[in-house]
Amino acid sequence: MTITVHELVYYPVKGCAGTRADSARVTTTGLEHDRTFMVVDAADGTFRSQRAHPAMAAVGVRVLDSGAALALSADGTGTLRFDVAPDGPRREVSMFGRDLGEAVDQGDEAAEWFSEALGAASRLVRVRPGFDRDGWGETPGKLNFADAHAVLVASTASLAGLNARIAARGDAAPVPMDRFRANIVLTGDDEPHFEDRVTRMTVGTAELAYSVRALRCNVPLVDQRTGRRAGPEPVRTLATYRREPEFGGKLSFGVKNAVVREGVVRVGDPVSVHSPVGG
Numbered sequence: 001m002t003i004t005v006h007e008l009v010y011y012p013v014k015g016c017a018g019t020r021a022d023s024a025r026v027t028t029t030g031l032e033h034d035r036t037f038m039v040v041d042a043a044d045g046t047f048r049s050q051r052a053h054p055a056m057a058a059v060g061v062r063v064l065d066s067g068a069a070l071a072l073s074a075d076g077t078g079t080l081r082f083d084v085a086p087d088g089p090r091r092e093v094s095m096f097g098r099d100l101g102e103a104v105d106q107g108d109e110a111a112e113w114f115s116e117a118l119g120a121a122s123r124l125v126r127v128r129p130g131f132d133r134d135g136w137g138e139t140p141g142k143l144n145f146a147d148a149h150a151v152l153v154a155s156t157a158s159l160a161g162l163n164a165r166i167a168a169r170g171d172a173a174p175v176p177m178d179r180f181r182a183n184i185v186l187t188g189d190d191e192p193h194f195e196d197r198v199t200r201m202t203v204g205t206a207e208l209a210y211s212v213r214a215l216r217c218n219v220p221l222v223d224q225r226t227g228r229r230a231g232p233e234p235v236r237t238l239a240t241y242r243r244e245p246e247f248g249g250k251l252s253f254g255v256k257n258a259v260v261r262e263g264v265v266r267v268g269d270p271v272s273v274h275s276p277v278g279g
Contacts (some may be wrong), residue, residue: 141258161192205263
């Protein structure tokens with residue numbers, strides 16, 4: 001059995017569309033450019049997400065000039081290209097009621113674009129120089145503006161297992177992997193959720209360590225292509241077999257990992273599992 005990297009995706013603006021890549025540099029805080037930017041409420045700095053603003057899923061983001069500029073696009077709002085401000089005017093931001101300190105405001109043009117796209121007064125911010133944020137779990141690690149961990153890993157086997165259960169119900173279409181917004185998708189093992197039991201793995205030249213199973217909210221109900229909710233799947237079926245008693249019965253799919261060694265990962269790279277749980 002050979003496990004390999006099937007897909008790589010990074011999300012430059014938290015909550016917006018992802019960018020697929022053939023290769024990516026893996027830094028201490030995850031795939032390079034992942035969740036470096038965040039959209040916040042213009043009044044109080046609270047982060048915006050697909051939980052309340054599903055239209056974010058259909059906002060395209062391209063990183064240009066190695067991160068010196070961004071290009072945004074959305075139906076009905078048009079496109080915007082602007083130079084990134086790595087430092088400058090700052091504002092206080094928060095996530096899930098927790099203060100993250102200051103972030104670098106990206107200016108009025110980006111703010112007006114997102115306010116129109118989401119129909120709510122918004123600002124776009126970037127992680128400030130020296131930003132230092134801890135995750136949590138078995139291996140906490142560091143992260144940017146991701147919810148709580150640096151790298152989300154899932155497998156094609158897990159998705160196939162879920163879609164087989166959905167098909168057995170006979171009344172819903174299969175769901176694509178993008179509903180789960182994974183960074184690294186693995187293939188090669190046909191056992192669903194084998195990634196749950198891997199505590200450490202080498203992916204390309206990077207090394208990842210297990211933090212916690214990826215707990216799910218209502219975001220997997222959002223069609224990532226249209227930016228509209230399209231439930232009840234996959235949440236309805238996940239609720240029949242993926243509840244986590246340790247976390248109040250929340251649902252899980254995929255695993256969150258910390259980066260314990262930086263490196264480079266490419267689609268097709270073999271994955272070396274060092275310490276499977278129970279192995």
